[in-house]
Amino acid sequence: MKDQMENKKRIAVISSDHDLALFFELEAMACGCSVRVFSSPPQELSEFDFVVLDLAAGYCFAEEDSCQIAAVCRDGRKTEHLGFDYVWEWPISVQTVREAYENTVVLKKSIVESSVVNNILYFLSDPIYTVVYRNRTISLTQSEWLVLDLLAKAGGQIVDRAAISDLFAGTKGNLADVHICHLRKKLEAPFGIRLIETVRGNGYILKAKIVYL
Numbered sequence: 001m002k003d004q005m006e007n008k009k010r011i012a013v014i015s016s017d018h019d020l021a022l023f024f025e026l027e028a029m030a031c032g033c034s035v036r037v038f039s040s041p042p043q044e045l046s047e048f049d050f051v052v053l054d055l056a057a058g059y060c061f062a063e064e065d066s067c068q069i070a071a072v073c074r075d076g077r078k079t080e081h082l083g084f085d086y087v088w089e090w091p092i093s094v095q096t097v098r099e100a101y102e103n104t105v106v107l108k109k110s111i112v113e114s115s116v117v118n119n120i121l122y123f124l125s126d127p128i129y130t131v132v133y134r135n136r137t138i139s140l141t142q143s144e145w146l147v148l149d150l151l152a153k154a155g156g157q158i159v160d161r162a163a164i165s166d167l168f169a170g171t172k173g174n175l176a177d178v179h180i181c182h183l184r185k186k187l188e189a190p191f192g193i194r195l196i197e198t199v200r201g202n203g204y205i206l207k208a209k210i211v212y213l
Contacts, residue, residue, distance in 0.1 A: 009033040009104045012067075014041055015054030020074065020090060024052045027094060031101040050104040053084075068104055068198075085177065085198060103181060105188045119195075121187075121208040123152065131187075133195075133208075138186050143168070147179040148187075151196065151206035160203035180204060 011028040015021040016039045028035035033050075040057055050068045056075070074090035086100055122132040129145040131138050140148065146167050151159050164176035180196060188195050197205045 009050065009101065009106055010048045011035040011101065011104075012042070012045065012048040012051045013037045014039075014051065014057045015072070016040065016057060017054060017074070020054055020072065024097065027097045028101060031098055033101055033104075049106055050101065054090075068100075070100060085181070103185050103189070105184060105194065106192050119208045121152070121195075121206075121210055123149070123210065123212045125213060133187060134191060136190065140186065141182075143175075144179055144182055144186070147176075148183055148206070151204060152208075152210040154206070156205060156207075158199050158203045158205055163203070 009031070011024075011033045013021050013024045013028070013035060015024075015037075021037050021039075025035050025037050036048075038057075041053075045051060045067055048067045050070070052070045052072060054072045054074065068085040070086035070088055071084040072088050072090050072092070088096065120133075124130045124132065124137075127139075129140045129142055131140065131145075131148070147164055150164065150167065161176040164179065168175045184196060195207055197207050199205060
């Protein structure tokens, strides 16, 4: 029973709007997550894997926070991206919320801290668009591989969203966040770690040693 509780995805919903908070709370419960609701930002967020933030409640994150963040705009309120993993306009579809909850990685502090040590990501030349991580062979799409390759060649430096979007010039949509989400699902979710770090308001860093084969 204790292991089941520890493996549950931990969701925080921050909003003083009853209907909005209730919607995200019920969807979290429907997805089998544990959830807490706050009317204003709490002081500590490290215990959560995913945070839904009503922007009317105020910004409440530090760069070192490892949780994924969905910012919710309502009443016509606009926002700069500010490094959020998702930006949603209220009202929002059930499907969109559930997909985000389902793609959330359960972060275990001991694993996250140790994952940086001897953390090697191998890029294979054959088969193409394939990487090996923690003895697991992972197939990527061409687009996912291009994004991961860009992060890898940055050598641990920040890659901003504009640079990722430039890979798909002329294509509509927020492709930087879409591809990061897909990569996290393939590279992070199976291991319960954070491999691609979000730097709030800047971009992403790939936290691994890279070897091209």
